[in-house]
Amino acid sequence: MGVSTAQVVDRRFVSLVTVFDRLFRKPGHGGGALAVYLRGEPVVDVWAGYASPGVPWTSDSVALGFSTGKGVASTVIHQLVERGQLDYAEPVATYWPEFAAAGKEHITVADLLTHRAGLHRLRGLLPGATDRFFDDASVTAALAAATPDPRHRTTSGYHGISYGHLAAELVRRVTGREFTEVVRTELAEPLGAEELWFRVPVSERHRIATMFPRLKAAGMDWDTGSDLLTRTRFAAAAETTPRGFADLMADPRIHDSVMPGVNGVFSARALARVYGALANGGVLGDTRILNADTITRAATRQVFTPDYVLASFRVPWALGYHGVPMKPSKRDPISAFGHFGLGGSGAYADPKTGLSLAFVTNRLGGKLTPLGDARLTRLSMVADHIARGAAAE
8 A cells, every 4th residue: 555645634624633733833843643534434644744854744754653552562462362362361471481480470461451460660670781672582581580560469550661572472472473574464464554663664764753852751861860750659650661761762773673562663544544443343444453342342441440650540441552531530431442652642443433543743742651642632532522523413
């Protein structure tokens, strides 16, 4: 499927595109792309702003999505469950024997998907040079050998980066194939969604938008700020990243690695196609990626207790996705699910309305959290209003 060079705006979604365009009024605002599908049909595919200083965002620009990639990884796992290759209730160690080390033999696939494996900690996991983090196999082996945080038995603890290593290894163990190959053959190619990259092809790296500003923690350089946070109620959150994290994310070698929890590079169009299928009973065009009952099960809330990593914030975790909106009441039903990324990006599906929405950007939002910032929330609210109106027509 070739990259479209024409922007798409269904007349019903003009107000949404207006909100999107306002996000990138000045060169200093960077750039981004927005794509929306409604009941399996593209209704919005737009872009605006700058991919790098002086270089406009174009139809083929892509961006680092941080935790947005967790939703893609989770979707592959659900495909394996549907095929009988995985079971949510089965211990992870059934498929990955080394994982049973240090008292983890009871941790199930569902526990991993709901951030209840107790393996959030990357700080200090690999002693030595910072760039050891680029060695995916070493990080994964160290996680398998690690002792879980005891709080995992009572609540979730957001696996900010480690989730991706754990999910990718589980896929590799079950299929006997590399995670990137599985994503390509099971999602990207069938859906015509090329830009679902966790190891970006060298020939395509010129398309990656420049991310800015530099990552900081508590308003300081990442390591200084993280050290300070370890003495506060945000201590566990600070432990989710290795030392030198800001340098690592700015290093071009990040695109040689496979870290589905943090280094996915996407176009909004590709993400919207994945979630467009999930919002439409698992089907997009002539392609089915999941059955409708599998999607219902995967999107059902499993956990809604104070997350020990996110300073007791209650996250409505489904199986590998979080509910949208992010701040529902205990009784408020959630029909939308997806995953947001650090500083702004994200994508989700809402089977109730048949809507999917994806947003990617190179400007990290002012409020850096593991679950996104206000821009995506604002866009989703406008899109949801329009979709509900369309459903009533």
